[in-house]
Amino acid sequence: MIITLLLLFFVAKASTDTSNDPISKNNKPLIISLPANKYSFLSGSAVLPQNLKYDIIRNGKDGVILKLIEENIANLAKSDKQVDVIEVIGHTDGQALGLLKCDNERGGNLDKNLEYVAQGTKNVAILCPGSNADLGLMRALAVVKELQKAQKQKKSGRFKEMQFRAYSAAQLLLPDDEKFAPINRYPNQKRRRIEIRFAQLGEYITPDNNP
Incomplete structure (x- = not known):
C-alpha cells in the first residue's frame, strides 16, 4: 500500500512538473517575439535600441532575452529535441519606405555592405534599406551580432555552441504565424517585430539524389 502511494505521488509530481514546463504544453519550441512597442528602432535604421541591447546582455550578465534563449535550449534538450541554430527573423509592416539616400546614391546599400557587417568589419549603422525586405x-x-557578442563572453553551455541565421520576412507574415498578410500600406506597430526561433541543422538533398 505504501509503495502504491509513493508511486502515485511521483506520477502526480511528474505531471505537475511537466505542466509548468513551457515547452511541453504543446510539445513545440517557444518563439521569442521582440515587439516594436517595447523595442523601437529609429525609422529606416537597424541600430539596436538601448533597452534591447540591455535585455540581451548588460555588464557581462545575462539579460531577460538571453535567459529566455538559454532556458528554451535547455528545455528542448530535456525533451530530446536538438537545437543547432538560432534563427532571427525581421518583420516589418507594409508601409512603403520610399527612396532613402545611401552612400550618396538613391536606394539601398546592402549589396555593397551586408557581408562586411556580417563578418564584423563594418558596423550595422552603415546599412541603408531599399525596401522593407532590406x-x-x-x-x-x-x-544576431549582439547575440554573437554575448556568446563570446560565455565560457560554456549550449548557447556557446549555437550557430546563427538572419532572415527577413518583410511585411509578409502576421504575428499569428498563419498565412501571408493582406495588403496594408499604413503604419502598424503590431506587425513590426523581431522573432527568435530554434532549429537544427539538416542534410541537403536535391530531387536528383533524393532516395
Missing part, C-alpha cells in the same frame, strides 16, 4: 534583414542581423 529593413527586416538589417534588424535581424543587428540582433
Whole structure:
C-alpha cells in the first residue's frame, strides 16, 4: 500500500512538473517575439535600441532575452529535441519606405555592405534599406551580432555552441504565424517585430539524389 502511494505521488509530481514546463504544453519550441512597442528602432535604421541591447546582455550578465534563449535550449534538450541554430527573423509592416539616400546614391546599400557587417568589419549603422525586405534583414542581423557578442563572453553551455541565421520576412507574415498578410500600406506597430526561433541543422538533398 505504501509503495502504491509513493508511486502515485511521483506520477502526480511528474505531471505537475511537466505542466509548468513551457515547452511541453504543446510539445513545440517557444518563439521569442521582440515587439516594436517595447523595442523601437529609429525609422529606416537597424541600430539596436538601448533597452534591447540591455535585455540581451548588460555588464557581462545575462539579460531577460538571453535567459529566455538559454532556458528554451535547455528545455528542448530535456525533451530530446536538438537545437543547432538560432534563427532571427525581421518583420516589418507594409508601409512603403520610399527612396532613402545611401552612400550618396538613391536606394539601398546592402549589396555593397551586408557581408562586411556580417563578418564584423563594418558596423550595422552603415546599412541603408531599399525596401522593407532590406529593413527586416538589417534588424535581424543587428540582433544576431549582439547575440554573437554575448556568446563570446560565455565560457560554456549550449548557447556557446549555437550557430546563427538572419532572415527577413518583410511585411509578409502576421504575428499569428498563419498565412501571408493582406495588403496594408499604413503604419502598424503590431506587425513590426523581431522573432527568435530554434532549429537544427539538416542534410541537403536535391530531387536528383533524393532516395
